[in-house]
Amino acid sequence: MLRLNNLTASVADKTILKKISFNFEKGKIYAVMGPNGSGKSTLASVIAGHPAYAIRHGTIYFNKENITDLEPEKRVQKGIFMTFQSPPSLSGVTIYQLMRYSMQGKKDPVVIRSEVKKYAEKLKVPEILLNRSLNEGFSGGERKKMEVLQAVILDPTLIIFDEIDTGVDIDALKTIAKFIKLMHNKNKTFILITHYNRLLKYLRPDVVLILRNGTIEKTGNMTLANHIEKHGYGS
Amino acid sequence: MKQTQQSPLNFDYKYGFSMPDTSIFRTQKGLSSNVVREISHIKKEPKWMLEFRLKSLNIFYQKKMPSWGADLSKINFDAITYYARPTDKQGTSWEDLPKEIRQTYDKIGVPEAEKKFLSGVSAQYDSEVVYESVQKELSKQGVLFCDMDSGLRLHPKIVKEYFGKLIPPHDNKFAALNSAVWSGGSFVYVPSGVEVKLPLQAYFRINSANFGQFERTLIIAEEGASVTYVEGCTAPIYTTDSLHSAVVEIYVHKNARVRYTTVQNWSNNVYNLVTKRARADEKAIMEWIDCNIGSKVTMKYPSVYLMGEGARGEVLSIAYASRMQHQDAGAKMLHLAPNTSSRIVSKSISNNGGRTSYRGLIMVHPSASNSKVFVSCDALLMDEKSRSDTYPTMKVKNQETEVQHEATVEKLGEEKLFYLSSRGISKGEGEGMLVNGFIEPVTREIPLEYSIELNRLMQLEMSGSVG
Numbered sequence: 001m002l003r004l005n006n007l008t009a010s011v012a013d014k015t016i017l018k019k020i021s022f023n024f025e026k027g028k029i030y031a032v033m034g035p036n037g038s039g040k041s042t043l044a045s046v047i048a049g050h051p052a053y054a055i056r057h058g059t060i061y062f063n064k065e066n067i068t069d070l071e072p073e074k075r076v077q078k079g080i081f082m083t084f085q086s087p088p089s090l091s092g093v094t095i096y097q098l099m100r101y102s103m104q105g106k107k108d109p110v111v112i113r114s115e116v117k118k119y120a121e122k123l124k125v126p127e128i129l130l131n132r133s134l135n136e137g138f139s140g141g142e143r144k145k146m147e148v149l150q151a152v153i154l155d156p157t158l159i160i161f162d163e164i165d166t167g168v169d170i171d172a173l174k175t176i177a178k179f180i181k182l183m184h185n186k187n188k189t190f191i192l193i194t195h196y197n198r199l200l201k202y203l204r205p206d207v208v209l210i211l212r213n214g215t216i217e218k219t220g221n222m223t224l225a226n227h228i229e230k231h232g233y234g235s
Numbered sequence: 236m237k238q239t240q241q242s243p244l245n246f247d248y249k250y251g252f253s254m255p256d257t258s259i260f261r262t263q264k265g266l267s268s269n270v271v272r273e274i275s276h277i278k279k280e281p282k283w284m285l286e287f288r289l290k291s292l293n294i295f296y297q298k299k300m301p302s303w304g305a306d307l308s309k310i311n312f313d314a315i316t317y318y319a320r321p322t323d324k325q326g327t328s329w330e331d332l333p334k335e336i337r338q339t340y341d342k343i344g345v346p347e348a349e350k351k352f353l354s355g356v357s358a359q360y361d362s363e364v365v366y367e368s369v370q371k372e373l374s375k376q377g378v379l380f381c382d383m384d385s386g387l388r389l390h391p392k393i394v395k396e397y398f399g400k401l402i403p404p405h406d407n408k409f410a411a412l413n414s415a416v417w418s419g420g421s422f423v424y425v426p427s428g429v430e431v432k433l434p435l436q437a438y439f440r441i442n443s444a445n446f447g448q449f450e451r452t453l454i455i456a457e458e459g460a461s462v463t464y465v466e467g468c469t470a471p472i473y474t475t476d477s478l479h480s481a482v483v484e485i486y487v488h489k490n491a492r493v494r495y496t497t498v499q500n501w502s503n504n505v506y507n508l509v510t511k512r513a514r515a516d517e518k519a520i521m522e523w524i525d526c527n528i529g530s531k532v533t534m535k536y537p538s539v540y541l542m543g544e545g546a547r548g549e550v551l552s553i554a555y556a557s558r559m560q561h562q563d564a565g566a567k568m569l570h571l572a573p574n575t576s577s578r579i580v581s582k583s584i585s586n587n588g589g590r591t592s593y594r595g596l597i598m599v600h601p602s603a604s605n606s607k608v609f610v611s612c613d614a615l616l617m618d619e620k621s622r623s624d625t626y627p628t629m630k631v632k633n634q635e636t637e638v639q640h641e642a643t644v645e646k647l648g649e650e651k652l653f654y655l656s657s658r659g660i661s662k663g664e665g666e667g668m669l670v671n672g673f674i675e676p677v678t679r680e681i682p683l684e685y686s687i688e689l690n691r692l693m694q695l696e697m698s699g700s701v702g
Contacts, residue, residue: 048657049656049657050653050657051649051653052649052653071656071661072653072656072657073656073657073658073659073661075657076656076657076658076659077659081657082657084654084657087654088648088650088651088654090651090654090668090669090672091669091672091673091675092671092672092673092674092675092676093668093669093672097668098655098658101658101659101660101664101668102658102659102660103659104659133672150658154658154659
């Protein structure tokens with residue numbers, strides 16, 4: 001469903017991703033691991049369409065459509081969603097307002113409201129936070145939960161979870177992981193970008209990719225993730 | 236600047252004050268004692284007002300232009316018409332209006348009749364029915380609410396007692412100018428213990444008398460009274476005259492409460508130089524809510540003199556400056572009694588090369604023990620070309636004062652915009668959302684119809700579709 005073809009991308013004239021080709025299939029869960037600076041987050045940003053990253057070569061296909069030059073807001077409409085590693089705080093904007101704008105009138109605000117409430121409860125987000133400026137004064141775990149919450153409301157077919165497990169305590173991680181597991185079905189593709197395999201233990205990815213120096217070094221399954229957990233990426 | 240009273244008005248008996256001709260509604264351009272006499276005469280004012288005006292004119296001539304703040308050197312006092320009856324303002328046709336203004340009216344959804352009034356095409360706005368029913372309700376409570384000219388005519392005793400006492404003509408050059416040539420504005424008197432539930436003017440915000448260039452407003456809330464007053468509107472107000480200089484005086488007596496809300500959107504050729512001051516007695520509460528979106532240059536610093544023990548003052552303000560605009564706005568709080576408290580929240584947005592300045596004064600007198608001061612100034616810069624400055628002055632002469640001061644400058648980050656776009660929200664929409672979110676602590680305090688329009692206007696400004 002998502003195909004990267006010979007993708008080379010740079011930020012501020014520094015090449016980060018080098019000739020990456022990979023095909024992400026529908027309904028599968030992928031884990032992308034790798035040492036710091038290997039290009040994991042760049043990969044996520046490029047798929048989501050971050051304007052700071054320039055695609056030098058190659059193409060991104062989503063459901064066979066070339067989306068390489070598509071604006072980020074249009075990618076969302078096509079079903080691509082990324083949760084942020086460090087979601088910014090939005091003064092004066094509540095999660096309700098944000099979702100109402102995101103849905104662009106495709107869903108009744110009353111329905112959006114009740115859905116937000118329902119999922120927030122499942123994610124153990126205190127209801128009082130829903131009426132506050134999004135992420136303002138929120139803990140790491142609360143911020144990440146709000147990301148997952150948006151993902152479920154917008155109901156995309158491809159979700160990239162960019163380090164959803166960092167800055168999150170063990171209880172919050174459990175809640176988030178269980179929630180993500182419930183979100184998954186045969187029509188949805190998940191890409192988990194992570195440093196640790198504690199998230200992977202809950203979510204059991206079908207494929208594990210190791211990124212290094214902007215290229216895919218290895219692919220494997222949970223055994224590969226477990227090996228890295230024990231022995232590191234090596235040198 | 237002219238220092239003498241040389242008259243640019245060709246003093247012809249036919250047009251002079253001593254022989255009124257009802258068909259003459261407009262003074263000639265420029266300022267002179269004859270112009271001032273003529274204004275006073277047309278209005279059939281008492282002698283003391285004429286003397287007040289003439290004295291003020293002299294003060295205006297003597298006062299220097301402010302040497303600080305925004306650049307005012309381009310004001311040409313000789314090119315301004317100092318008095319025109321509302322009916323005389325007709326004559327512009329809809330087609331003569333700048334295209335951008337017409338488009339903005341359409342985009343924020345201003346009703347047809349309102350558009351015509353705001354643009355100066357029509358001097359009348361048909362709100363008589365609502366107006367009368369509100370007036371009836373108010374007079375039952377003993378509340379006086381009319382334009383300032385009528386106030387002087389109908390309630391001369393009250394006006395004489397308060398007029399020009401809080402902001403005397405020698406306060407500053409533009410207060411002197413206003414005092415000399417004032418016309419229109421509102422007069423509000425709320426008797427002891429009366430609570431006015433409707434925001435005054437919100438229900439008939441289109442009122443010709445309130446849109447004068449040199450309007451003069453006087454509000455008196457007697458002991459325990461309470462009233463909310465709203466002026467201005469969100470839609471841009473088009474005027475060919477380039478100077479708006481108002482004076483607003485507010486007396487908040489013991490235990491009374493006054494809230495004064497302004498939404499200013501003058502067209503971008505206007506110098507908007509306004510003096511606003513309130514006096515708060517024992518346990519009184521005065522709140523200024525001040526939104527400045529339009530004009531070429533605005534200089535405005537609403538102030539509260541906290542005169543009585545336990546008095547409280549607030550200024551919540553929004554300043555938006557785009558290309559070629561300078562909003563020099565702020566607040567002044569003078570703590571002159573014990574246990575007084577003040578709160579200033581200022582939000583400024585500079586876009587497309589615009590400039591905003593926050594200028595504030597906090598003064599705590601040695602006698603004002605246990606006073607509390609809170610100041611928060613947040614500036615939002617939309618791009619590299621825009622500018623924002625803060626000029627806070629604090630003179631705290633009492634040791635037992637609790638002072639809190641916060642100031643932030645934020646650049647509208649690419650990261651936040653990308654975040655919003657990754658949620659399906661376009662750049663223009665996203666900017667509008669962030670700006671509206673930024674000013675939300677102030678907009679939530681203004682009447683709903685205004686805040687909705689204001690949000691829509693900001694959204695339009697950000698998407699670049701307003702001229």
